Amino acid sequence: xxxxxxxxxxxxxxxxxxxxxxxxxxxxxxxxxxxxxxxxxxxxxxxxxxxxxxxxxxxxxxxxxxxxxxxxxxxxxxxxxxxxxxxxxxxxxxxxxxxxxxxxxxxxxxxxxxxxxxxxxxxxxxxxxxxxxxxxxxxxxxxxxxxxxxxxxxxxxxxxxxxxxxxxxxxxxxxxxxxxxxxxxxxxxxxxxxxxxxxxxxxxxxxxxxxxxxxxxxxxxxxxxxxxxxxxxxxxxxxxxxxxxxxxxxxxxxxxxxxxxxxxxxxxxxxxxxxxxxxxxxxxxxxxxxxxxxxxxxxxxxxxxxxxxxxxxxxxxxxxxxxxxxxxxxxxxxxxxxxxxxxxxxxxxxxxxxxxxxxxxxxxxxx
Ligand code: SF4
Numbered sequence: 001x002x003x004x005x006x007x008x009x010x011x012x013x014x015x016x017x018x019x020x021x022x023x024x025x026x027x028x029x030x031x032x033x034x035x036x037x038x039x040x041x042x043x044x045x046x047x048x049x050x051x052x053x054x055x056x057x058x059x060x061x062x063x064x065x066x067x068x069x070x071x072x073x074x075x076x077x078x079x080x081x082x083x084x085x086x087x088x089x090x091x092x093x094x095x096x097x098x099x100x101x102x103x104x105x106x107x108x109x110x111x112x113x114x115x116x117x118x119x120x121x122x123x124x125x126x127x128x129x130x131x132x133x134x135x136x137x138x139x140x141x142x143x144x145x146x147x148x149x150x151x152x153x154x155x156x157x158x159x160x161x162x163x164x165x166x167x168x169x170x171x172x173x174x175x176x177x178x179x180x181x182x183x184x185x186x187x188x189x190x191x192x193x194x195x196x197x198x199x200x201x202x203x204x205x206x207x208x209x210x211x212x213x214x215x216x217x218x219x220x221x222x223x224x225x226x227x228x229x230x231x232x233x234x235x236x237x238x239x240x241x242x243x244x245x246x247x248x249x250x251x252x253x254x255x256x257x258x259x260x261x262x263x264x265x266x267x268x269x270x271x272x273x274x275x276x277x278x279x280x281x282x283x284x285x286x287x288x289x290x291x292x293x294x295x296x297x298x299x300x301x302x303x304x305x306x307x308x309x310x311x312x313x314x315x316x317x318x319x320x321x322x323x324x325x326x327x328x329x330x331x332x333x334x335x336x337x338x339x340x341x342x343x344x345x346x347x348x349x350x351x352x353x354x355x356x357x358x359x360x361x362x363x364x365x366x367x
Contacts, residue, residue, distance in 0.1 A: 020198035066100035077112035098144035118156030162211035192254035216255035237261035293336030
């Protein structure tokens with residue numbers, strides 16, 4: 001069933017904070033906040049364009065939903081609740097801050113049929129949280145996640161990499177903590193420098209250095225592998241492309257790419273193929289052309305943008321020209337390899353690949 005979100009953007013309403021990367025106060029100053037009474041028209045417009053048989057969710061995002069006045073939260077939820085009751089939509093989600101969660105709020109959200117809450121966590125490192133002006137600490141993240149689980153909500157976690165004071169080890173440590181909280185889904189965003197933010201000021205004065213695109217891809221690939229190993233879905237990597245983000249006036253710096261998630265997947269396939277090719281090279285007498293077997297859905301991820309993965313592998317490992325063979329017999333995220341004229345096939349499935357990285361100490365493992 002196709003999943004479709006009806007997004008309802010409520011910028012910065014209820015948010016008393018000024019996180020250094022956030023430009024929502026700026027957006028909010030330019031936009032009238034959407035009044036609750038305007039919601040049915042917006043939802044009806046979306047519903048008219050959604051193919052029948054889709055799984056539809058209404059998603060409140062922007063700002064910190066549960067930090068608005070409770071009467072305003074209920075005013076919004078009252079408008080969408082009839083769609084849920086009539087079965088016109090199938091779920092209701094919202095995003096908020098961990099310190100905007102307490103038992104009374106959760107009872108109220110339950111009453112109105114909210115089933116998924118996404119927490120803007122960003123990092124589990126208290127120094128990074130403080131430098132980002134988040135005004136909260138790890139303790140609140142853990143407590144909010146625990147409460148959401150206890151009250152039967154689906155838990156979403158939003159993370160950022162590349163904030164001031166952040167680094168790869170902190171990102172991997174954050175990933176470990178989040179895995180321990182057993183979320184139902186995760187989103188990961190590289191930090192971007194947006195005009196009008198405190199981060200933009202720090203970047204201009206040279207006290208903040210943004211991640212390069214390869215750095216962001218590499219650390220997000222490691223985080224994705226860790227989540228995959230624990231069967232936690234990463235439902236978004238990188239911000240949704242928008243006209244705003246294509247504009248140099250808005251996006252001042254940072255590892256933005258319209259297909260960031262795809263770049264991360266391609267990088268993982270590069271690493272996995274490299275591992276398999278090294279396995280094959282360790283065998284004696286291997287001087288024939290190499291054929292890589294891949295599930296048809298993964299071909300472009302294996303080859304990479306502009307054949308980048310292949311060019312890199314051919315150059316680094318001296319393999320000669322690599323050839324791709326599509327095969328339904330190879331599971332998604334797995335790879336096979338054989339030398340021309342031979343029957344023996346080597347395979348490397350994703351889980352085994354991750355296990356190897358953990359065993360070598362390249363990724364954190366379980367306690
Ligand atoms: S809490 Fe959310 S909306 Fe408020 S400033 Fe921080 S990122 Fe922006």
